[in-house]
Amino acid sequence: SAVISQKPSRDICQRGTSLTIQCQVDSQVTMMFWYRQQPGQSLTLIATANQGSEATYESGFVIDKFPISRPNLTFSTLTVSNMSPEDSSIYLCSVVGGAGVDEQYFGPGTRLTVT
Amino acid sequence: GQQLNQSPQSMFIQEGEDVSMNCTSSSIFNTWLWYKQDPGEGPVLLIALYKAGELTSNGRLTAQFGITRKDSFLNISASIPSDVGIYFCAGPIQGAQKLVFGQGTRLTINP
Numbered sequence: 146s147a148v149i150s151q152k153p154s155r156d157i158c159q160r161g162t163s164l165t166i167q168c169q170v171d172s173q174v175t176m177m178f179w180y181r182q183q184p185g186q187s188l189t190l191i192a193t194a195n196q197g198s199e200a201t202y203e204s205g206f207v208i209d210k211f212p213i214s215r216p217n218l219t220f221s222t223l224t225v226s227n228m229s230p231e232d233s234s235i236y237l238c239s240v241v242g243g244a245g246v247d248e249q250y251f252g253p254g255t256r257l258t259v260t
Numbered sequence: 261g262q263q264l265n266q267s268p269q270s271m272f273i274q275e276g277e278d279v280s281m282n283c284t285s286s287s288i289f290n291t292w293l294w295y296k297q298d299p300g301e302g303p304v305l306l307i308a309l310y311k312a313g314e315l316t317s318n319g320r321l322t323a324q325f326g327i328t329r330k331d332s333f334l335n336i337s338a339s340i341p342s343d344v345g346i347y348f349c350a351g352p353i354q355g356a357q358k359l360v361f362g363q364g365t366r367l368t369i370n371p
Contacts, residue, residue: 146305149302176357178358178359186363187348187361187362187363187364188303188348188359188361189361190358190359190360193358203358237302237303239302241357247290247291247293247308247351247352247357247359248293248305248308249293249305249350249357249359250305251295251302251303251304252302253300253301253302254300254301254302256300
């Protein structure tokens with residue numbers, strides 16, 4: 146399976162600021178996703194990062210709040226804009242890979258705390 | 261939309277005991293995935309199931325794809341301390357490669 150890294154691994158930010166999270170994969174992948182995991186909760190899909198075009202957002206998530214870039218098949222960024230304490234979560238990128246078309250592999254996550 | 265109901269939400273067991281958790285849905289899934297998440301880490305894929313009735317093992321872990329395609333279970337035999345973590349079931353939303361996740365089962369082991 147692909148090796149996925151995320152930067153930063155964690156950050157503490159002040160409300161009203163923005164943070165950009167990077168996701169780097171060691172091989173070219175077609176499908177890349179961003180998830181949010183709020184404290185003590187399960188994973189919720191934010192959007193599908195599309196290479197060369199605008200990301201596809203899930204209900205409840207908008208581009209102005211979570212702009213996503215995907216300049217090539219190995220890299221994507223997620224920005225959390227105008228942060229509030231409610232944005233404190235773990236943000237995870239994932240890629241589709243492996244033998245099965247539905248198998249997703251996750252990065253280590255970025256733990257964000259907004260004060 | 262498609263949802264996954266996972267139970268139990270938490271388990272407290274003694275080291276060496278066997279563990280069983282399950283995942284159910286009112287919708288049919290064509291794939292069932294089981295993940296484990298350690299503190300401070302991303303989920304790691306344990307087992308993938310693609311066929312109704314399929315029983316698949318990965319070491320001490322065994323998972324089954326329910327015959328109705330609406331449920332799956334994960335068993336862990338002879339638990340050890342490193343089994344501690346949160347276990348998630350997941351399945352693809354029909355017509356897409358997006359995953360929906362269960363609420364998770366938090367496993368705690370008393371030595």
